[in-house]
Amino acid sequence: MACDIANFYDRLNLHRLENTLHAVRDINKDAVKLVNELLLYWSNRDSYGIPVGSNASRILAEASLINIDRYLREKKIKFCRYVDDYRLFAQDASEAHSWLSILVERLSQEGLFLNTSKTSIIEAKKVVHENYTIQNTQAIESTIDQEMEKSGLPMIIRGYSGLIPTKFRNISNAEQQRLLKEDHVKLHAALLKELIDPKDFTKYIRMIVAKELWEDVANTSLVLTRFPQFVPYYLDCVRKNSSTLIQYRDLIVTNIEKISIDPNILEYLRIYIIRFLVSDDFLKKDIVMDCYKNLKRSEGVYLGRAILEAIEKILNREDILQIKNDFTRADRAEKRQILKILKLHMNIGEFGSFYKNISLNENDIWYGFIQKAEKL
Numbered sequence: 510m511a512c513d514i515a516n517f518y519d520r521l522n523l524h525r526l527e528n529t530l531h532a533v534r535d536i537n538k539d540a541v542k543l544v545n546e547l548l549l550y551w552s553n554r555d556s557y558g559i560p561v562g563s564n565a566s567r568i569l570a571e572a573s574l575i576n577i578d579r580y581l582r583e584k585k586i587k588f589c590r591y592v593d594d595y596r597l598f599a600q601d602a603s604e605a606h607s608w609l610s611i612l613v614e615r616l617s618q619e620g621l622f623l624n625t626s627k628t629s630i631i632e633a634k635k636v637v638h639e640n641y642t643i644q645n646t647q648a649i650e651s652t653i654d655q656e657m658e659k660s661g662l663p664m665i666i667r668g669y670s671g672l673i674p675t676k677f678r679n680i681s682n683a684e685q686q687r688l689l690k691e692d693h694v695k696l697h698a699a700l701l702k703e704l705i706d707p708k709d710f711t712k713y714i715r716m717i718v719a720k721e722l723w724e725d726v727a728n729t730s731l732v733l734t735r736f737p738q739f740v741p742y743y744l745d746c747v748r749k750n751s752s753t754l755i756q757y758r759d760l761i762v763t764n765i766e767k768i769s770i771d772p773n774i775l776e777y778l779r780i781y782i783i784r785f786l787v788s789d790d791f792l793k794k795d796i797v798m799d800c801y802k803n804l805k806r807s808e809g810v811y812l813g814r815a816i817l818e819a820i821e822k823i824l825n826r827e828d829i830l831q832i833k834n835d836f837t838r839a840d841r842a843e844k845r846q847i848l849k850i851l852k853l854h855m856n857i858g859e860f861g862s863f864y865k866n867i868s869l870n871e872n873d874i875w876y877g878f879i880q881k882a883e884k885l
Contacts, residue, residue, distance in 0.1 A: 510597040510605045512612070512628040514621050517593035518561045518570060522620055523548050526559075526573045533572075544569070567592055573619075580615050584608075602704050605630050606738045610775050630704055673707045675741035675781075677749055680719050688719035697725075700732050710739050714746055726750070727757030730764035737768055740778050744785045751790040758791060766796050780815045787819045794823055802831070813843040821850050829854050836867065 514520075527545040530536060548569075552558045560566045570592050581588055586608045587598040595612065599605035613623060680688070693716045699709045710732075717725045726746070733740055747754050747761060754761065768774055769782045783800060786793045801816045817832070824832070829851065836847050852860050 510599060510609060510628075510630045512595050512597075512609065512623050514593040514595075514616065515624040517621070518566070519558045520621055521557065521559050521570065521573050523552065523556050523559070525619060526569060529573060529575055533575075577612075577615055577619065581612065584611055586611065601735070602630060603735050603737060604773075606736070607773050607775060632704060673738055673742065674711060675745065677714070677742060677746035679749070680715060684715070685719045688716045691716060693717055693720065693722070693725075700729070705732075705736055705739075707739070710736070711742060714743065718746065718750065721753075723750075723753050724757065727754060727760050730761045733764060734767055737771075737774060737778055740765075740768065741781045744781055747791070748785065748788060751788070755790050762786070762791055762793055762796075766793070769796060769800060776812050779812065780819075783816050783819045787823060792823070794820070798828060798831075811842065813839060814846045817843060817846040817850060821846075821853065824850065824854060826854075833863065 523545060526548075527541060530541045530544070531538065548559055549556065551560060559569055574590065574593075578590065588608075589596050597605065597608050597612070599608055609628075616622060693713060696709060696713045696716065699705065700713060714726070714729065717729075729743065733743060744765070765782055765785065769779060769786075774782075779800070783797055785791055786797050797816065797820055801813070801820070804813055804816070820828075832847055833851060836844060839847060848864070851863060855863070
């Protein structure tokens, strides 16, 4: 997989660069200060951007990504990098998309994003070279670049959005008539390949929906275990056709559950799955509750709250007590949602007693609004 950072030199935060340089062992602190002052002068005190072209700038650009490189190594991601150009070496497409999303999320913390036009996945070819030369290496890189340009596979690039659609658009009569004439069997063969073009996937889904091949729609959920990036689009399609697909509920839910328990599944995909599994036609409360009970504190600051928001109206008394006991281990966002749930389901006296105890130890101005609302 190949990708590079969009407008890298222009978007570099000079204060973050300064902090990164200060963390380097045995570095001359005075020299770092002078370099930072010079960069601020060139950027008109804008705090962003370094000059392009010189070797000195390249060294600083390399240094600015030290922490990101360290993070990728901690995640056991195999990669190499030259300035802002990354090459990631994954075993399959699912792993490649997972690694790419990890890189995207980590870059966003630095205010950086990937260049969509230069991000692609290609199938690695086994080439054995006993004696490498500069000419051979350049030839290999040229061949790879040409293959990337031909592949043109769009990717999830920025945060939770991207070039892979997340919404299933209703099929018009004109589109349906056109899709009925096309061969879905040939397109289905493309889904069995190691890599799938998102356009092929979305077209196939629309084609089998237009032809009302509902069993094929249900069976396509098997593909998601290899290509989880298509989860949002597929689940939206299922929900919008739930009245017909409900007969295949067990098959769809079973395959979705396999994805939900995958420890490498990305946060935003898990949230899509949770919201799907609390919908009326595909409700699987036990799976959702297990997701919350097994939630690791390191899995993201939003995931716990998102799960609680999804299940707040389907909880029973036992669930409420479990969530109540988890209050102390929750982060601030979760604690606010837990209070909302307890206020919704508990009687005034029980909630008031709990609120009184936690308000003595918690310092959150939002709790005051809960208290005022209770008095009203």
